[in-house]
Amino acid sequence: MTTDRPWQITELRAEHCHSLAECHIGCWREAYRGLIPDHVLDAFDIERRAEQWERIQAAVQKPAVILVALVDDIVVGFAGIRALDEAPEDRELNAMYVRSAWYGTGLAHELMRELLDVHRNTTLWVFEENPRARAFYRKYGFELDGARRAERFSPSIEVRMLRPADAAPAR
Template sequence: MSRWRIESLTAEHTHGLAECHIACWREAYDGLVPRHLLDAFDVDRRAAQWERTRVKYPRSTHIALSDGIVIGFASAGSPKDEPPAADLELNALYIRAPWYGTGVADDLIDVALTPGVSCSLWVFAENPRAQAFYRKHGFALDGAHKIEDFTPALMVRMVRAAREGDQR
């Protein structure tokens, strides 16, 4: 596998991000999210959604590219929870399956999160691989849970406190 580079999302890559996003969901959530929901995702609609996000929240989404192809992404912004559990929320972090364990996700999380700022995220309760990754990056379950909006799967919240000495 060739090396990757991380950069902010540009209009040039919204379609590639949409393809990556859908592929990541299908790879990671087969058996957890009903198949008909995974099959219903549409690349053009997802690309339009990412373009709206890119315009509204510039520099909130970062992509990992290898040979010009989007192989992963991370997106963070203001928390949606009321009251917020942290100052920042990691909304998405996905990597294509062939890139698991290569360090791409580590690079993306480092770029997406602001040093010294607390952060929360929601993850499927039945996704131990993702939870282990987030624990490695200082996140811990805080006891909050909810049902995902589009599937009956249980989500759990993880929070990372602002860490002294976090600097780039």
């Protein structure tokens, strides 16, 4: 099947880790200015983050999966999902990031479509003061479930959203 999309989605491999670190830090800086203190965002180090991604990539075991969206060899988005420790039959979407230049292109939709399993409950944590992200997740059947926690890098609050098994898929 051919596609006119300029990206390719694949599972994370070791050769993607440096570009993934650049994407990850870029996404945080684009999306979280005003939510995370500037000094925290500015202190992120690409080499250190690449080393962290290398360790993560080496340790990922099914059913966890990390997908990267590549344009040529540059990571422009990524998403990850894992089984929950307390309920292994359920899943947590623990990463969903797309560079701002790719907003509205369908890239995020394709990542979500690849990861979500309609037969499993899926949760995620999102900043309470991030209405754009919360609206995006609602399109995929996620709703607030009442759980809240302090985010570890800032005074911001995260809220948990749940997508129950068999929720209607996004179009």
